[in-house]
Amino acid sequence: xxxxxxxxxxxxxxxxxxxxxxFLPFLMFKKKTPAxxxxxxxxxxxxxxxxxxxxxxKDVRVLSPPFGAPELIACLLTGLLQAWRRNSLLxxxxxxxxxxxxxxxxx
Amino acid sequence: MMRRKTVKxxxxxxxxxxxxxxxxxxxxxxxxxxxGYGLPWAFAMSLLxxxxxxxxxxxxxLTGGATVLSAILTTITVNARHLFxxxxxxxxxxxxxxxxxxxxxxxxDETYSLLCDGKVPEGTQPxxxxxxxSLFNHGYWVLGTVLGSLLGAVxxxxxxxxxxxxxxxxxxxxxxxxxxxxxxxPALTGLxxxxxxxxxxxxxxxxxxxxxxxxxxxxxxxxxxxxxxGAKK
Numbered sequence: 001x002x003x004x005x006x007x008x009x010x011x012x013x014x015x016x017x018x019x020x021x022x023f024l025p026f027l028m029f030k031k032k033t034p035a036x037x038x039x040x041x042x043x044x045x046x047x048x049x050x051x052x053x054x055x056x057x058k059d060v061r062v063l064s065p066p067f068g069a070p071e072l073i074a075c076l077l078t079g080l081l082q083a084w085r086r087n088s089l090l091x092x093x094x095x096x097x098x099x100x101x102x103x104x105x106x107x
Numbered sequence: 108m109m110r111r112k113t114v115k116x117x118x119x120x121x122x123x124x125x126x127x128x129x130x131x132x133x134x135x136x137x138x139x140x141x142x143g144y145g146l147p148w149a150f151a152m153s154l155l156x157x158x159x160x161x162x163x164x165x166x167x168x169l170t171g172g173a174t175v176l177s178a179i180l181t182t183i184t185v186n187a188r189h190l191f192x193x194x195x196x197x198x199x200x201x202x203x204x205x206x207x208x209x210x211x212x213x214x215x216d217e218t219y220s221l222l223c224d225g226k227v228p229e230g231t232q233p234x235x236x237x238x239x240x241s242l243f244n245h246g247y248w249v250l251g252t253v254l255g256s257l258l259g260a261v262x263x264x265x266x267x268x269x270x271x272x273x274x275x276x277x278x279x280x281x282x283x284x285x286x287x288x289x290x291x292x293p294a295l296t297g298l299x300x301x302x303x304x305x306x307x308x309x310x311x312x313x314x315x316x317x318x319x320x321x322x323x324x325x326x327x328x329x330x331x332x333x334x335x336x337g338a339k340k
Contacts, residue, residue, distance in 0.1 A: 003172070006172065007144070007148070007169045009175065010165070010168055010169055010173060010175070010178045011148070011151060011152055011155070011156070011165070011169070012155075013175055013178045013179055013182070014152075014156050014161060014162075014165050014168075014178060014182050015152075015155040015156045017178075017179055017182040017183060017186070018156055018157075018158050018161060018182055018186050018189070019212060021182075021183070021186050021187065021189045021190055021193075022189045022192070022193055022211050022212060022214055023193070023211055023212075024190060024193065025190060025193040025194045025197055026193055026197060026200070026207075026211055029197055033197050033198055033201075036326075036329075037194060037197060038197070038198055039329055039332075039333055040194055040195065040322070040325060040326075041194055041195040041196070041197050041198055041199075042195075043293040043325050043328075043332055044191055044194060044195040044293070044321075044325070045195050045223040045224065045284065045293075046281070046284045046285070046288065046291075046293045046294035046297060047293045047294065047296050047297030047300075047321050047325060048188070048191050048192070048195065048219070048223070048297060048321075049220055049223070049277055049280045049281045049284060049294070049297065050281060050294050050295070050296070050297025050298030050299075050300075050301065051188070051297045051298070051300075051301040051314075051317055051318070051321065052216055052220065052277045053274070053277045053278055053281055053298060054298065054301040054302050054305055054317075055301065055314065056273060056274040056277055057274065058305055058310040058313070059310055070268075071271075071274070074271060074274075074275065075274065075275075075278050078275045078278045078279055078282075079278050079279070079281070079282045082278070082279045082282040082283055082286075083282050083285075083286060086283065086286065088123055088276075088279045088280070088283065089122055089123050091275065091278075091279040091282075092123045092272055092275040092276055092279055095271070095272075095274075095275035095278065095279075096126070096268070096269060096271050096272040096275050099268045099271040099275070100267065100268035100269060100271070102268070103267055103268040104267055104268060
């Protein structure tokens with residue numbers, strides 16, 4: 001097999017496996033969702049978002065300078081703005097702008 | 108009129124993802140290009156795989172000439188979290204009809220976080236709204252990829268740090284869900300459980316243990332969380 005045919009095969013494999021993961025729960029519970037799965041579906045969203053917050057910050061080094069300070073400041077700003085104004089776009093824009101300024105100019 | 112209103116509302120909902128997807132998509136396009144995989148490759152990957160971190164990892168698999176088996180295992184490890192998204196959308200997407208296959212295909216981290224609270228603007232058709240949010244996001248991702256592949260690293264200004272918009276999106280979603288619910292145990296389980304697993308297993312291997320732990324804890328909390336949920340409405 002040529003190198004690019006093998007690459008094409010790998011791309012197809014990645015696409016199909018990703019798709020399978022996304023479709024699997026829907027295929028498994030096609031007719032009626034068991035009460036347990038419905039329960040998980042209801043309580044998972046806040047837990048997953050919490051998981052994703054940590055996932056995004058997984059590579060931040062807190063033991064060497066700047067000790068994760070830009071991430072901490074920008075996350076606090078985003079979170080506090082959201083708690084105060086409840087406007088996601090505003091919180092995300094302000095948090096991102098603050099982070100960019102911090103990493104480009106301050107730290 | 109309702110159609111136009113739905114398109115506009117979906118676009119507005121998708122805006123927080125736009126900058127992040129265009130920039131991260133560009134990052135992917137540049138990475139792929141530098142690894143010897145030009146526009147057709149990058150475009151096909153963003154269109155068909157449409158899973159950001161997997162595509163970054165995938166370039167490594169391609170250049171390293173990975174075996175099919177290791178591509179399968181890597182994809183499962185990196186993308187297993189999508190099982191969670193689908194499980195929590197099962198009831199919501201059940202009756203989405205013609206939109207359903209695409210809604211499931213396009214359920215990325217970011218699209219999930221925009222749609223998981225179930226709120227749909229008034230006067231819009233819910234499934235069409237969700238379909239359009241998903242489609243806009245997919246479009247930003249593919250657009251960014253194409254730009255990155257074509258323009259490479261010739262941007263006139265520094266975008267360092269702009270990828271933080273994805274982190275900010277999740278932080279804002281987290282706070283918003285916290286404010287709109289009086290039950291904080293699921294949110295705390297996700298945040299602290301994942302943090303614990305990160306400290307214990309390290310940044311490469313923590314995600315699957317974290318998913319198992321979250322599922323276990325939420326299962327144990329079922330007696331406590333389940334009756335309360337119904338009564339609060």
